[in-house]
Amino acid sequence: MRKIAFWTLFLYAIYALFFAFYLFQWTDSSIPAQYKGTSADPATFLTKKELMLAEQFSEVKNFLFFLSVPYEWVIYIFVLLFGLSARFQQWAEATTKRRFMQTAIYVFWLSLFVQVVTFPLSYTSYYVTKMYNISTQTFSSWMRDELIDFWVNYVIMVVIVYVLYTLMKKFEKRWWVYAWLCSIPFTLFLTFIQPVFIDPLYNDFYPLKNKQLEAKILALAEKANIPAEHVFEVNMSEKTNALNAYVTGIGGNSRIVLWDTTLERLSEDEILFIMAHEMAHYVMKHIYWGIGLYIVVTFIGLLLTNRWMKRMMKRFGSLCRIEKWNDLASLPMFLLLISLLSFAASPAMNAISRYEEHAADKYAIELTKNKEAAISTFQQLTRSSLSQVHPPYIVKLFRYSHPTILERIIFLEKQ
Numbered sequence: 381m382r383k384i385a386f387w388t389l390f391l392y393a394i395y396a397l398f399f400a401f402y403l404f405q406w407t408d409s410s411i412p413a414q415y416k417g418t419s420a421d422p423a424t425f426l427t428k429k430e431l432m433l434a435e436q437f438s439e440v441k442n443f444l445f446f447l448s449v450p451y452e453w454v455i456y457i458f459v460l461l462f463g464l465s466a467r468f469q470q471w472a473e474a475t476t477k478r479r480f481m482q483t484a485i486y487v488f489w490l491s492l493f494v495q496v497v498t499f500p501l502s503y504t505s506y507y508v509t510k511m512y513n514i515s516t517q518t519f520s521s522w523m524r525d526e527l528i529d530f531w532v533n534y535v536i537m538v539v540i541v542y543v544l545y546t547l548m549k550k551f552e553k554r555w556w557v558y559a560w561l562c563s564i565p566f567t568l569f570l571t572f573i574q575p576v577f578i579d580p581l582y583n584d585f586y587p588l589k590n591k592q593l594e595a596k597i598l599a600l601a602e603k604a605n606i607p608a609e610h611v612f613e614v615n616m617s618e619k620t621n622a623l624n625a626y627v628t629g630i631g632g633n634s635r636i637v638l639w640d641t642t643l644e645r646l647s648e649d650e651i652l653f654i655m656a657h658e659m660a661h662y663v664m665k666h667i668y669w670g671i672g673l674y675i676v677v678t679f680i681g682l683l684l685t686n687r688w689m690k691r692m693m694k695r696f697g698s699l700c701r702i703e704k705w706n707d708l709a710s711l712p713m714f715l716l717l718i719s720l721l722s723f724a725a726s727p728a729m730n731a732i733s734r735y736e737e738h739a740a741d742k743y744a745i746e747l748t749k750n751k752e753a754a755i756s757t758f759q760q761l762t763r764s765s766l767s768q769v770h771p772p773y774i775v776k777l778f779r780y781s782h783p784t785i786l787e788r789i790i791f792l793e794k795q
């Protein structure tokens with residue numbers, strides 16, 4: 381047991397060291413020589429100070445990202461190894477005989493533990509974002525969001541875990557196929573209710589405030605057959621200086637949401653370009669493609685998890701004081717495998733997303749035909765979020781669901 385704990389920490393330290401060197405020493409975001417002096421070169425549109433801050437801020441944020449994912453794995457391994465998970469299960473079983481309540485109690489202790497142990501990292505991330513003046517959120521407002529997060533995730537998790545372990549106990553061989561079948565309506569349901577019941581827990585959503593601008597945006601939306609009641613503004617200026625817009629929801633709840641920061645700080649032509657980009661996602665039904673892909677990936681993920689989980693629990697179960705692979709206490713192993721698999725799959729998922737984002741850029745420039753506005757939009761986005769125009773390769777692989785700003789501006793320049 382000590383040996384496994386030692387090796388886990390040792391490998392984590394090596395991994396962290398590698399990324400520290402990779403991000404801070406071996407790479408930077410300087411752009412290829414042939415693009416120097418073009419509109420894609422941040423030196424042409426950022427001040428010296430902004431350039432330096434963007435580099436520093438991105439390095440720190442990237443480092444925090446690469447630290448936090450395997451940190452979660454370390455937590456799951458330790459929770460299993462030191463019998464904490466088995467202890468949580470005992471507490472749950474000692475309190476009640478009802479399986480659903482046992483699940484609720486077990487998941488509460490596990491979630492609370494993970495939340496507390498990961499708090500330093502999430503707080504650091506908040507603190508850094510605030511220090512660089514990207515986030516404008518007060519500590520109490522941030523804490524409030526964290527708490528909402530905790531409870532929203534908790535409720536969803538209890539439902540999932542209850543169904544999952546009921547299936548595991550009933551159908552030891554085929555549980556994962558049934559779990560996959562259940563995940564389809566559940567995913568559709570969550571995507572459907574998200575814009576109406578979940579997102580408003582965090583922020584205020586309303587029709588566009590600037591009526592003059594609204595008329596232009598809706599005129600553009602009409603060109604693409606998007607009904608007016610599907611365009612929303614969200615109050616983000618109390619929380620951030622960054623700019624954004626996105627498409628969310630399905631069916632009657634599908635909508636395009638523009639951050640108020642975007643509407644306040646960009647020119648009309650720039651806003652229309654962003655709107656056209658979001659409309660592309662809407663028109664090309666990227667959300668539905670996303671759900672379809674998610675369903676396929678979940679199938680493969682559950683198939684592999686079923687095999688590996690049984691194997692791992694057979695080997696290490698008694699060490700973790702867990703009798704059977706389908707005892708509630710094995711949940712950290714399930715979560716560990718799912719997290720490992722999604723991390724491994726993220727470069728492919730990001731590549732697909734980048735493809736869709738590029739298609740949306742293409743649609744937007746064809747619709748608005750305003751190259752200058754499009755280019756300055758991306759320059760503004762870079763400034764407002766202090767992002768790297770040309771990030772290191774591994775960063776792009778794991779973190780970039782959008783093409784890099786360099787790629788996006790070069791594409792526009794060629795139009």
Ligand SMILES: [Zn+2]
Nearest residue numbers: 657661737740
């Ligand atoms: Zn997009």
